[in-house]
Amino acid sequence: MKTRTLQRDKVNIITLGCSKNMVDSEVLSGQLRANNIDVVHESTKKDHNIVVVNTCGFIDKAKEESVNTILDQVALKKKGRIDKVYVTGCLSHRYREDLEKEIPEVDAWFGTMELPLMLKRFEADYKAELLGERLLSTPQHYAYLKISEGCNRTCAFCAIPLMRGGHVSRSIEDLVKEAEGLVRRGVKEILLIAQELTYYGLDLYKKRMLPDLLHRLADIKGLEWIRLHYAYPSKFPLEILDVMRERKNICNYLDMPLQHASDNMLKAMRRQITKAEMTDLIHTIRHRVPGICLRTTLIAGFPGETAEDVEELKGFLQEHRFDRVGIFAYSHEEGTSAYGLEDSIPADEKQQRAQEVMEVQQEISYEKNQEKVGQVFRTLIDKKEAGRYLGRTEFDSVEVDNEVIIHSQDKLPIGDFVDVRITKAYDYDIEGEVVRAS
Known part of the structure; x- marks a missing residue:
């Protein structure tokens, strides 16, 4: 050109x-x-x-x-x-x-x-044979693997189907081949992403195939961690939990956006699940995978949300004590079914409600981190900055979760695993010292 x-x-x-x-x-x-x-x-x-x-x-x-x-x-x-x-x-x-x-x-x-x-x-040709041959923008020791595109869900607030279309799964063979290529390039952790992980395979194989995909990925030699992001709670395929428990390189970590805990809001959001069903699911997940880290995402200020709904959500967090929580202020998006509702809650009030919810979670996070003091965790070294190393445990995803702050006189190669004994804990980070190379 x-x-x-x-x-x-x-x-x-x-x-x-x-x-x-x-x-x-x-x-x-x-x-x-x-x-x-x-x-x-x-x-x-x-x-x-x-x-x-x-x-x-x-x-x-x-x-x-x-x-x-x-x-x-x-x-x-x-x-x-x-x-x-x-x-x-x-x-x-x-x-x-x-x-x-x-x-x-x-x-x-x-x-x-x-x-x-x-x-x-660019006068360039699309090369279909370049499966997985992408220029990683992440550090070389971890990479994202997108297992499907689009979404068939009908959540009232979400415009993603308008931009990404309906759910289209990639084949297990293509995903395994791409993952193998990433591992050959030095990737040790693969983060599975999709608009909706649990729907994987329904279009291609006529049944939910995420458990089968996980087994195939877990067989790849050199792949140390497999992490699951964005699992929809309604009709959650419990077989995923069996695979997670059985395979050592699948992190005991699940990112499952719930969006709210009030039945009024869940119905208005078209989430196809009730508070009681979410409670049962959370108990089942923790029973089947003891020690699992649960991350969720919430929305504050959806049309019709009341102060009572916010209090119910805060109580839900206090009851279930999620390890990680993120929250968005509701955004009124044209083309969504919620766009026909009156967006009557002022922007500053939405932010205030989100802040109130996060203050509850901040205390929970601090208490959970305090429980880690004295324990030893296998930690992946992500980077070095300001004279200290920053890493993550299997319970921490990239950018959105805790970091492990490590002070070490010895050189710790980026992308290596070390065992770290936790010595201090903060609201959202923990600090420790290397015990030995992992």
Whole structure:
């Protein structure tokens, strides 16, 4: 592809939003590199002449960040510092027509499923044989593995099906092959991601196949940790728990967004589950996998939420004492079924409710971390900064969970496992000393 510069094209990909977007950017990087096009991810060297912004359109805050990032890159183009700006991802998929009118300086807009079309802009061919050959933007010792795309659920608040379409599973054979390739490249931890993990396989195999996939992945030599993200609680396939208990390299960790605990809210959100059913499921999970770490995500300020609903949610957290909790303020998204409801709760009140819930969880997290003092945990070293090492246990996922702070005079190679005895505990992090190499 010719541009007004004489130098060889170099593409910088900027990724916003979730880990699923990150995987899409990594795949794009791999395709470009296979076509002999220089590509980097979120480079600060400013030696590139083309930018691809992979956007998020999930909630208002994410959309605002995406638009601002696009405008920043357009400003650089106007100053002559870059030649072209391309935009892809969820925001582009959902609002392309409006964005084309508002930001005409962008050279091309692409939806979430238009990778081959984007590659044509670079006079590049889509290479289907490049299974898993992506340019990792994570450290080399862990990687995300997206097992499916889209979602068939009908949650009232969620716009993801509008941007990603219906659920489409990848085959077990392709996923195992990709995982094997990642392990050969030095990956020790694979984080399974999807809009909805537990639905995996229903479209391809006519039954839920996540347990079968987990067994196949657990057989891969050198794969130390397999971590599960985004499991839907309704009709949860309990066989997953048996595999988790049986296979040592499947982390005793489950990310299961519940969104609320009030039956009024669960019904309004179209979550297809009741508070009593969630309670039974939580007890079953903890009974079948003793010591499991449960992470959940919640929403504050959904239309019709009352102060009583918030108190019920706080009581639910105090009863079940989740290890990890994240919370979002409700975002009123056009195209969702909830958009027809009155978004009457002010933004500051939504944030206040979210803060109240997190204050409850903060105390729970502190108490749970205090219980770890004196215990020894196998810890994966993620990075070194400010003269100290930062790692994670099997109960901690990347970026969203606790970190283990390690002070060591000895060099601890990034990506290695060490045993750490916990000496101090804080609200969301723990601190310890190396006992021995793991």
